[in-house]
Amino acid sequence: MAVERFGRRTLLLGAGALALTAACSSGKSGSDETHPDTVSTAYGPVRGERRDTGIAFLGIPFAQPPVGDLRFAAPEPPVPWVETRDCTRYGPTAQIKQLAEVTAIPEPSIPGDDILTANVFTPNPDKNAKLPVLVWIHGGGFVAGSPASPWYDGAAFNRDGVVLVSVGYRLGIEGFLHLDDAPDNRGVLDWIAALTWVRDNVAAFGGDPAKVTIAGQSAGGGAVWALMNTPSAKGLFRAGISESGALTQPNDRATAQAVSELFTKRTGMPATAAALRDVSKVALQDMEDKLRAPDPDGSAATMLGLAPFADGTLIPATSADVLKSGADQDIPLMIGFTAHEFNAASLSGAQPEITDATLPAALGALGFAPTTGDAFRLAYPGLTANQLAGQAQSDAVIRMPSYRAAEMRAGRDQPTWLYEFTWTSNAPKFQGQSFHCLDVPFAFDLLKARGVTAVAGDNPPQALADAVHRAWVAFVSNTDPGTAWPRYTLDRRETMIWSDAPHVQSDPFAAQRPIWLR
Template sequence: MGEETTVALSVGTIAGSETDGIRRFLGVPYAAAPFGENRFRPPQPVASWSGIRPAVAFGPTAPQSPYPAPMSSLLGSVQIPGEDILTLNVWAPADAEAAPVVVWIHGGAFERGTAALSGYDGTSFAADGIVYVSVNYRLGSEGFSVLKDAPLNLGLRDVAAALQWVHAEIAAFGGDPGRITLMGESAGGSLVAALLARDDTRPLVSGAIIQSAPLEAKPASVAGKVTGALAKRLKVPATREGFARRRPDELVEARRQQSAGSSPLGRTPGFHLALDPDSLPRSPHEVLAEIATPLLIGTNTDEYRLWFSPQALARVSELRVLIARLALRIRHRAISAYRAAWPAALPGELLGQIATDLLLRAPASRLAQRRQAPTYFYEFIWESPIRDLRAAHAVELGFVFDGLRSGSWHSLVGDEAPQHLADEMHQAWVAFIHERTPGWLPYQHGRAVRLFGMRSVTITQRRTAAMDLLPER
């Protein structure tokens, strides 16, 4: 457990632990519990306390269901009961003084995940002189419903409140509030982009890292499709009162039933950030092209292979590719370019590569092309042997966190993952947090991209002929 260590915050004193020169504070509330009268409301202030509040255990997790099979064998989940879910965790060097800060926002398709996963432990960053903060926020129906009489984007409002907390309180841990980097993967990266798109939170950020994340917010009518479908399933109106009649676990179970068997290419609606005059007036992909914040952004080569098993990919026919091409309005010329880029790909693999580019790589590349500010692009190419994942979605996380042996990431990378690549990627992220450059040329230099693999190299972005023919969504 380590020795006790305390920090005085504006609302009270917390007691964490110190081990091997790193201080750790877990389950620190940044907003009040979002249940009871606070349910479906913006995050409310934390009540102050007297005495010393323990901060040695992770706070409760947001209501959610575990990943379904077969993904459950690859991505673990942690469920901690309780209502005080709006908490964060801090790892800090014991001698930190005006140290750079990184705020980690976890992914999970806006409906799963928690900062309590062992793979998100901040020790590796604190050991490199960084004050590391990880954040929990509302998920699923509690955080991203589109209800007629409730605020939109409650999960985004939560992470905005957490960022404001960090800016106000992090100096007490030895962090510099003027050197905050946001970092997130998948839905967490989308939330990073959204915080940069907001005029109130962007000034609090000096740099951002976005890994494998959609960058577009949807109109409320589109983002609300999942809410409308759930309301019909629950037989309640899509209003705050209607959804508040149902317990959080009932909303989670209804969503589990609704999404059973779905995929990113399926027709079952999912949760999205919604365009909203109050919480997100413009889509992040538009705003990020204009701002001066330094950005490290990238994707993995085979993102789709986390979502589709080899057996599912093998069942995809040429007819399915044709139907998808017509539905997505992809020109035949683009399909031909993809076949040239991936000559050995099965129809399912070809469709998966197109989906990867449509959802993630093409939007990130277009954003990088439009930006004038420093923009560093990467592609993670190391191929995991587990379930033929290759360079699938989330496989890079164990390398970024230098945690290949962590239970959270071992299931994705196996026993033979190269430690030298984890050393390289982690140090690149650390360098960006410290110095605003990860060690390779910005994308503006001839579409420069860092390929992270057994032998990493910086090259001109590859497979652009096919990607550039895809329609903008």
């Protein structure tokens, strides 16, 4: 019902500065109607900030703040305003603390309640411009992350004629914990509300609502996959990009219920909206930390347990069922992963070292048959048992599910483009690794953004960023990355390899296929 209400709404209706305040506030402008940086949305006028490549409108509400009775409800449309809102600073974030003490992507947390907002970066706020639109859904394991990251700035996309919209959404318990007295998949409902807002408002910012591509990395890539399999989202976008996506989601309903039961077991609180509605954000975060703590008692695993799941209504099928049946929407999809994703975790010393003797158990814990150790050694020759365990984790969580999706879609002749990002960092902490998140500033062409050299090292190759970003712009503009990158087909399995010298390789995962398609 909430989605329909959005659809029928009418016109009646860098850390430092980033952390200052909730930005999109109402205030008089005096000459708003002729102000060159002011746009009229369906809910009221907003004023942005002019930049070298366009105008940034930050923190525009696409739904009411999810507080009080709305905290665990489906999103409701914004309350209309008359005076021009000053939208020159990012709004509050659902994240109140980062996923880890140190994250690869700078992810500022901004306090406040108005978290369901969109940031629009446009080169030309002319309703007749009809520019292609990229809607970005941030990652963070569905429990963290921030749309206010400097790595998600739309400057380069604006330079190349694309409107970029980044969106916030409810995370963790508020967004994804199954509650007996609340709608399921509230975070997914937030994504749909944001896309509905884009459909109804992006033309005023120069975008074409018929040319919307959704994209995301990690959990954001999983969001793209979930939305492709959500009937209510049909027609709100025409293409998708899943960058190192969490494609093992949507989970099944049993997993969601097990996580809900574990929440009550570990916190002593009923898994109901009535019980949690008035719990403070800090206290709710503490409960979430208890839920997601390491699992000494053999309870249900909670890694990515707070995530989209097949509730039978909004999301009809699990990711596993979609892979078997081929039920995803027939839309163009660019999909891929980095070479090493989570391998660095096994080398950090934070986890017990895996030996030849313990490798079978480590593989079994990841869902592989313990006997696949020999197959992994053939696929990744020269790696130690500890390194193989790290590679197996990368494969299980990201690489294998993405490859399966590409194979499944290619078998039905659905337009699919597969890539592997293999360029490795020269930063001391990540040297020799093409790790999870490393490719994001290349796609956004933001190698000078804050925090990039800390993880990529000095002088990351601008030529590679040019190539990756150019392919993204082409795909968003034309639903095809260009003639230099062929579609993925089962007869050739041509895959773009993003390296110092980008090239297309035929069947680069032949050695992994016996493991990945088991």
